[in-house]
Amino acid sequence: MAVTVAAVVxxxxxxxxxxxxxxxxxxxxxxxxxxGLDYRFYGAEPPLQLVFRGKDDGRVRVITVDGEPGLEFExxxxxxxxxxxxxxxxxxxxxxxxxxxxSLYFKDDDSRLSFLFGNYITxxxxxxxxxxxxxxxxxxxxxxxxxxxxxxxxxxxxxNRFAGxxxxxxxxxxxxxxxxNCQLVLCPGWNDGEALERSLxxxxxxxxxxxxxxxxxxGLTKYRDGLTPLRLFTKDEAAAVIDTMEAAGDRxxxxxxxxxxxxxxxxxxxxxxALPPSAFYEDYPQxxxxxxxxxxxxxxxxxxxxxxxxxxxxxxxxxxxTGTAAAPFLQELVNVAxxxxxxxxxxxxxxENDFFGHTITVAGLVTGRDLIAQLQxxxxxxxxxxxxxxxxxxxxxxxxxxxxxxxxxxxxxxxTVAVSGAALFHALMKDEGN
Numbered sequence: 320m321a322v323t324v325a326a327v328v329x330x331x332x333x334x335x336x337x338x339x340x341x342x343x344x345x346x347x348x349x350x351x352x353x354x355g356l357d358y359r360f361y362g363a364e365p366p367l368q369l370v371f372r373g374k375d376d377g378r379v380r381v382i383t384v385d386g387e388p389g390l391e392f393e394x395x396x397x398x399x400x401x402x403x404x405x406x407x408x409x410x411x412x413x414x415x416x417x418x419x420x421x422s423l424y425f426k427d428d429d430s431r432l433s434f435l436f437g438n439y440i441t442x443x444x445x446x447x448x449x450x451x452x453x454x455x456x457x458x459x460x461x462x463x464x465x466x467x468x469x470x471x472x473x474x475x476x477x478x479n480r481f482a483g484x485x486x487x488x489x490x491x492x493x494x495x496x497x498x499x500n501c502q503l504v505l506c507p508g509w510n511d512g513e514a515l516e517r518s519l520x521x522x523x524x525x526x527x528x529x530x531x532x533x534x535x536x537x538g539l540t541k542y543r544d545g546l547t548p549l550r551l552f553t554k555d556e557a558a559a560v561i562d563t564m565e566a567a568g569d570r571x572x573x574x575x576x577x578x579x580x581x582x583x584x585x586x587x588x589x590x591x592x593a594l595p596p597s598a599f600y601e602d603y604p605q606x607x608x609x610x611x612x613x614x615x616x617x618x619x620x621x622x623x624x625x626x627x628x629x630x631x632x633x634x635x636x637x638x639x640x641t642g643t644a645a646a647p648f649l650q651e652l653v654n655v656a657x658x659x660x661x662x663x664x665x666x667x668x669x670x671e672n673d674f675f676g677h678t679i680t681v682a683g684l685v686t687g688r689d690l691i692a693q694l695q696x697x698x699x700x701x702x703x704x705x706x707x708x709x710x711x712x713x714x715x716x717x718x719x720x721x722x723x724x725x726x727x728x729x730x731x732x733x734x735t736v737a738v739s740g741a742a743l744f745h746a747l748m749k750d751e752g753n
Contacts (some may be wrong), residue, residue, distance in 0.1 A: 321345045322352050322397045324390050330645055331389020336382045341374035354452040355397040356431045360456050397432060403428035404444045406478030408547040409504050414540040420719060439464040442485040450488055459497035460530050467510040468521035469649060477510060493528035502608055506654060507552050511560055519567040526575055533605035535565055535583040541676030557589035561712060583609040588644050613648050617741025622651045624659060630748045632663035637700040643669040644680035656747045683707040687720025691728045697733045703746055706735040
């Protein structure tokens with residue numbers, strides 16, 4: 320196993336010792352290098368002994384450097400991303416329309432991305448070598464898409480005959496002392512009810528390695544022709560999920576002093592229940608899964624409002640666009656700001672998701688063309704949108720519409736706002752004391 324050097328930094332340690340692009344890096348400090356994870360991990364503590372094979376003569380060379388070697392590779396992973404081998408009945412990518420940019424259809428299931436970026440993995444494409452490497456490197460936390468701990472049901476839901484057997488890696492990681500975050504995408508009639516209770520009981524056995532468990536409701540678009548029939552949660556079903564999750568959290572809180580188990584905010588919205596208090600979420604370990612996001616925003620917003628010195632409104636006529644689920648919540652925050660300065664002129668505009676279907680209610684899946692279509696004729700000088708509406712590139716929506724195109728179509732300046740209460744408060748108000 321080895322990796323090919325794409326470029327050598329001019330003047331760097333390897334360049335000074337004659338290493339060239341195209342040479343092959345074999346080992347660092349005696350460890351074989353197969354990808355970017357090996358390179359970063361074994362190259363983190365100099366001095367480094369690097370073994371290369373020359374691109375031209377095949378001669379093996381050993382050099383020693385005292386710091387960063389100054390090597391570059393084709394990608395940050397060095398080799399290709401590991402793709403998902405499952406065919407999950409609830410997969411969102413399978414529900415996307417045709418014609419979007421190719422990268423949006425890529426399904427990753429890569430343990431290295433779990434370590435580097437916090438991605439969730441299903442465990443189904445791990446090899447014994449990868450598992451042992453994760454243990455040896457003590458990669459932690461590991462983020463796992465569990466969905467259910469019933470092996471047969473997991474096979475059925477994930478469309479992979481190895482999905483049930485892959486659950487064995489959880490106990491292997493736990494036994495090695497690695498910390499584990501888990502997520503459950505719940506589909507009514509599939510892995511809720513008794514199946515959910517079983518999953519939570521099984522995952523409780525991973526304590527103290529268990530860091531958190533989050534449950535999120537399945538997201539269904541209008542593009543499900545030919546896919547497994549699924550439906551959304553009803554109000555009563557969402558309430559039952561909350562009751563089950565909160566009961567499990569109460570058990571863990573009594574047993575080990577931490578709740579660890581959390582329903583996502585969406586379940587509370589569907590069930591029309593009040594959000595739990597801030598203390599319920601402890602240190603907010605599952606914000607990326609929408610767990611406690613609304614509560615944290617409210618806490619941050621009201622704290623900023625209470626501590627602001629001589630706050631006055633930004634007097635530009637403002638439109639605040641969001642998904643339909645969060646619109647009532649954001650209106651409450653705007654009302655708090657208006658109580659500080661009644662001249663604040665903000666219209667909260669919920670955007671119906673015509674692109675994916677009205678069953679999709681979150682802000683992160685609002686598209687540029689829906690913004691343009693539904694904000695036509697609404698007066699405003701600036702448009703505030705949460706930054707989660709934009710892809711990682713930061714300049715375009717899921718449908719490839721750019722910020723500039725939205726601005727041109729609506730005649731408003733578009734400002735992105737971080738998903739935090741403090742950021743929203745300061746986007747609405749000016750604190751003249753600061």
